[in-house]
């Protein structure tokens with residue numbers, strides 16, 4: 358495996374490692390990132406950023422797929438206990454208005470033209486229990502999750518650390534650059550609601566050059582400068598039948614359970630599209646009936662994915678036919694709601710290539726650079742990339758690849774912290790190259 362040279366700025370590395378470990382200890386689930394957001398707001402305001410959070414950030418927008426009330430209550434109470442009831446940031450975040458946008462103008466902006474940059478860092482964690490194995494570095498070095506059953510198992514603690522590290526450096530060098538930077542610390546990537554909501558923020562409408570990243574992913578050291586992600590649509594379905602006695606009057610029932618089972622079989626047998634890869638999965642299926650009752654209600658959640666939005670739409674339409682067919686065979690009705698969607702959108706080649714040149718400029722070895730790559734997973738940054746590109750701006754998604762321990766979304770997930778330093782240096786140089794005079 359090609360190795361990553363250590364980040365040359367050792368003071369920066371010490372600072373980033375400490376920041377990352379601090380956030381790794383306090384993971385929060387999608388739409389409940391209260392403590393994380395408040396801590397980011399506190400530091401970014403102290404650095405001189407204009408910070409928008411809570412009610413003022415969201416306006417009339419509502420989180421599209423919030424967690425259940427109890428999950429939310431526990432997270433808010435925990436944040437309040439740590440930060441105190443009088444915390445400046447928490448109250449207006451109530452109701453899942455987490456995340457923030459922090460904005461800074463270079464001091465040269467008054468006299469020199471400069472672009473508006475947008476950087477997006479997702480901040481949510483997962484319902485995963487962190488490993489206590491001695492081989493798992495966070496456990497061995499004492500910075501494992503302190504929130505039971507929740508873990509930064511996708512590297513978003515690293516993403517927000519790169520964001521904060523970059524913000525510190527751009528605040529320190531403010532006198533030497535023009536233009537404006539918006540930092541989008543986005544909640545709820547794992548449930549795909551945050552990207553959709555953040556794409557509609559007024560700050561996004563100003564962005565001319567947009568960059569986002571994911572750590573890990575490829576399980577080896579790589580700087581991928583043009584990464585796209587597959588599209589996905591996730592649905593909640595209910596089949597409604599009619600209950601009856603299973604022995605005495607089965608003919609009077611309408612079997613929602615049988616219909617739903619046939620639907621699931623049909624979903625896995627969907628025809629595929631020659632234009633690119635696709636996926637289908639049913640990950641949750643609930644029917645809570647007695648053994649002697651013809652089941653009258655079944656709920657399940659399924660997802661379809663495609664290499665691009667069109668293939669994903671094709672899969673979604675084919676899935677709908679299967680559900681309709683299974684329902685009709687059994688004389689039951691069904692309804693479906695979108696739980697979440699992930700858009701797939703191509704990057705700007707010019708910006709991607711500029712990232713590659715900049716990576717070499719800061720000393721990353723050419724052997725680690727990789728061009729376009731389609732990730733077999735979905736990322737809601739696709740909505741943000743689409744938004745920027747449709748308004749005439751440039752956007753690209755990077756992967757800062759590193760070994761990933763036991764893999765993403767596992768209790769032994771981890772990444773190489775050296776990538777944090779390289780990430781900050783890369784983004785900083787991109788800003789300075791295009792705005793410094």
Ligand SMILES: [Zn+2]
Nearest residue numbers: 511547765766
């Ligand atoms: Zn993830």
Ligand SMILES: [Zn+2]
Nearest residue numbers: 511512513571
């Ligand atoms: Zn992730």
